[in-house]
Amino acid sequence: MPSNSRRFHRSGLHAAALSLVAAASIGAAQAQYPERNVTLIVPYGAGGGTDITARLLAKDIEPLLGKPVTVENRAGGGGWVGWGALAKAAPDGYTIGYLNVPSLYAGYLDKQYKRTESLESFTPLMNHVIDYNIWSVRADSPFRTVKDVIDAAKKEPNKITVTGFGVGGDDHIATLAIEAETGARFVTVHHRSTAEGKTQVLGGHVQVLAANISEVAEEVRAGTIRILGVMSAERSPFLPNSPTFREQGYNQVWSVTRGIAAPAKLAKDAETKLVAALEKTLQSADHQDKAKKLSLEPKIIKGADYAKFLKDNEVATKKLMGW
Helix, strand or coil: CCHHHHHHHHHHHHHHHHHHHHHHHHHHHHHCCCCCCEEEEECCCCCCHHHHHHHHHHHHHHHHHCCCEEEEECCCHHHHHHHHHHHHCCCCCCEEEEEEECHHHHHHHCHHHCCCCCHHHEEEEEEEEEEEEEEEEECCCCCCCHHHHHHHHHHCCCCCEEEECCCCCHHHHHHHHHHHHHCCCCEEEECCCHHHHHHHHHCCCCCEEEEEHHHHHHHHHHCCEEEEEECCCCCCCCCCCCCECHHHCCCCCCEEEEEEEEECCCCHHHHHHHHHHHHHHHHCHHHHHHHHHCCCEEEEEEHHHHHHHHHHHHHHHHHHHCC
């Protein structure tokens, strides 16, 4: 073989060897995910149901990931300050966040916002909990039943105030559905978080707190808030003494589901490890016991099933809101 050919041959072998070493190094780096802290975005303020859910998850999933999981509250825009940040984050598994359905959909289905993000901006990983809607009032409120509130709103339309957390959110949609069923008309007062809503109701500035079970269970036990009705098909095990809307003659069943997602086009290695860690965490008896103590009801839906669940809810919300 000519000397030039031998040199080219040796150079080719050397280049191939370097390529193999580089590929092996990349594979080793990917296999080490996570190599640093993971951020878990909560699109609402501290103290609400999503924040409580996220802090429980962060603590329990840390041992499985082997790295700290830091909860980051990014409130505002009906949740879209947080969701926008999640959608724009690098798809490397180091930024994940909660998707709240149906609240998520308003930010892009409602064309007035001209938002470029959508459901396709995320990689759905796993649903965590389902949390039914409630109506409640301050303990000394004259309203004793759902009918009391509806009758008052019929007598004086657009005077009774109800909290909400963004147009198209679960609380707002439930109120719209009640208006459609009864003919009553309410004023929805939107806040950045349930904690703000509770402060307004307890301070006497808003009459009815529209929220979720986990967000009021502690105040109900303390006697500062009184439940008027729960929007579940059957009585909640967390509020067994509180009647459902159906028991009171109103066919209203509404809830929020809170699940975990990452930015679109998430690295497959990170997705596999995150889903495995989430599933193991959510299935553990210890995590489920902790969730129940916080009045949270775990409901695991993962992978393609979770993606379909989100899409089906998007279609239903779009139809209800007329978007």
